Amino acid sequence: MTLMVPFKQVDVFTEKPFMGNPVAVINFLEIDENEVSQEELQAIANWTNLSETTFLFKPSDKKYDYKLRIFTPRSELPFAGHPTIGSCKAFLEFTKNTTATSLVQECKIGAVPITINEGLISFKAPMADYESISSEMIADYEKAIGLKFIKPPALLHTGPEWIVALVEDAETCFNANPNFAMLAHQTKQNDHVGIILAGPKKEAAIKNSYEMRAFAPVINVYEDPVCGSGSVALARYLQEVYKFEKTTDITISEGGRLKRNGLMLASIKKEADNSTSYYIAGHATTVIDGKIKV
Amino acid sequence: MTLMVPFKQVDVFTEKPFMGNPVAVINFLEIDENEVSQEELQAIANWTNLSETTFLFKPSDKKYDYKLRIFTPRSELPFAGHPTIGSCKAFLEFTKNTTATSLVQECKIGAVPITINEGLISFKAPMADYESISSEMIADYEKAIGLKFIKPPALLHTGPEWIVALVEDAETCFNANPNFAMLAHQTKQNDHVGIILAGPKKEAAIKNSYEMRAFAPVINVYEDPVCGSGSVALARYLQEVYKFEKTTDITISEGGRLKRNGLMLASIKKEADNSTSYYIAGHATTVIDGKIKV
Known part of the structure; x- marks a missing residue:
């Protein structure tokens, strides 16, 4: 295929461009996931040369807001932190959603709950x-x-x-x-x-x-x-x-x-059932905004 | 400053996206070069993480078509080959110039003559x-x-x-x-x-x-x-x-x-004065097209 799809390169853990960690986000929300091969996604991630490139797809179930696939230049990852925050920022902008306060991201490890509070994007980290x-x-x-x-x-x-x-x-x-x-x-x-x-x-x-x-x-x-x-x-x-x-x-x-000059906010949260959860939050700013030829 | 300026990421030495060598090109043709510091340009090139990021400025003299500054993530270069071809491609698109057959690029080593022939962009290499x-x-x-x-x-x-x-x-x-x-x-x-x-x-x-x-x-x-x-x-x-x-x-x-799958065409040219010159040519395709927040 050769078509132009929406693209953003988002700087994560910063509000000031070029001070954080970039992630390239490609909007495949209108593309059937079966139409793009693993090799095509990997070739794009290899070419951007960023630590991670992500692809937003329609979720497999209504309980999720979107599905995220995360690639390094060499392989696909089950989950990653800064790409989650950057991709959520891009998703909100792609879908012109300015009011969401919570979302659920589908990715290879399952559901990742995300909250948004005055621009601060926070995700629940998988247990380490x-x-x-x-x-x-x-x-x-x-x-x-x-x-x-x-x-x-x-x-x-x-x-x-x-x-x-x-x-x-x-x-x-x-x-x-x-x-x-x-x-x-x-x-x-x-x-x-x-x-x-x-x-x-x-x-x-x-x-x-x-x-x-x-x-x-x-x-x-x-x-x-x-x-x-x-x-x-x-x-x-x-x-x-x-x-x-x-x-x-x-x-x-x-x-x-x-x-x-990155800033990360980690929260060690004592839950009602006495378990401990970990949340990571940060700001993000879209630095490059346009289309990518795929 | 915070403004959105035109941006392209061009794949060089290929006609097929993701098969060549990328360069990020930022259009500062409408920006006074004195308004952006060396540190700002370097920070952008460090952040894109590509082997080279270039900035198009107005030339210092009418004998040039544009001035190109080329940065790796760590330093500014006097000249580089694939960024010259990619930046020329971007310049032609930014200025909607579809008919040019020759241009002169100003850069730190001086004038770099460029020819364009049915999409093939060729530059005269500095003597090695x-x-x-x-x-x-x-x-x-x-x-x-x-x-x-x-x-x-x-x-x-x-x-x-x-x-x-x-x-x-x-x-x-x-x-x-x-x-x-x-x-x-x-x-x-x-x-x-x-x-x-x-x-x-x-x-x-x-x-x-x-x-x-x-x-x-x-x-x-x-x-x-x-x-x-x-x-x-x-x-x-x-x-x-x-x-x-x-x-x-x-x-x-x-x-x-x-x-x-890159393709480079090198020409070892015998000039009229019996000297030998070297030309490098390749195709290029714009893969990412949009704006960058600087």
Whole structure:
């Protein structure tokens, strides 16, 4: 087929263009999903060269508002955070919906509930399992990062397998200069995607405010500018470390070293049934708006 | 400033979307160049994540048709090949010019003459100096590529410092599986950007037809899909090796291993004054068409 379909490239976790993490969103709401092959979708995502490209389709059931398929340049993902926020923003604009306060996104992992509140888009994160790691592994990662961790780091299964590690403060995190060759070697050996490094903002007016960075040299991403799955991993880790008993909000800034300025709001929510859920919220702004030839 | 300006993402060296090398082109023809800072342009190019993002400005003199500024995600370039073809295509569409057969592009290296013939866009390449390399260096590169070269490879100063090496035939080139860690180490040591590998199509109906690949792991580009400067380097190298005495056209295909299908036409032209000039031509197609918020 050769036709022009609506296209947006949305900047996520920012209100200011070029300061967040981009996602390309292609509006296939009027296209039958059976008419486009996996190879065609993959070729588009390979070509945009962004960390993720998404495709909006009609949902398979009325309980969902839309179906989202998420591709990296190399493969399809069951779910991803910043593409969810960016694609929801694009969906609202494509459908000229200015009043929605809640939506349900269908994707490979199932239903993802989304809320919208004064432009802030929030999704309920899939549960991330927590796993301790050996002291030898910790020592290796401290060597690669070049810093001492203030708590034992852990492995978080958020889809990507992130190690989360805390350092003394936000400044220490911001100034970290990892040995990328060493880190690539270690993460490859351990089958981890990379390290989420975070440090608390000690002088911050907002309590529970962190500077975060995401290093994944083994997948050719030295540093991810603003990492949604990393913020899920960090929130889940902080719950394990600090055992919050009440709903707690965590403010996470990321990207400064790459001249980005992303802001993620993680909420560790105590539900009525005493379970704990994790929500990630952020703003988004459409930067490129037009059509794509497919 | 926050305004919406015309934007195109053009696929170069192909007529079929997603099969070539993309460039993002931003139309600043109505914007005073002094109103946008180097940092703003760099931030946009960093965000698109493409190998190059370009900005069309009014030229500084009437002898040029437009001024082009070319940025990688990290820095501004004095000149680049595929962005020149893609930006010319975008300029013609932005200005609704369907009849031009020649244009002059102003860029940091000066005037770049461009011709347009039935959709085929051709530019005159800046001269590329040829330099022999040592037999030790050749042996090292043969080891990294994992193949024997059929002629002594050379260093071509096309802007990027490419090593050009020929293998037995197109199939051998297509099937090459370099040791990227070794190649990254060697190119870093020698201050080269990477290797242009090429092999002649022995059964081709068109004489002087080559399969080409471009490896530059040291700048984090394992393989460039369709490489304009690489085609200049290859044409200049072939002239040195085969001493063509008449104007000779070289057909270069590239990108198959990355599921692209780029086609570059290099012309080694004998000028009236007995000098030799190099021209690179290709088709281009606008894939994304819209506006960008800057």
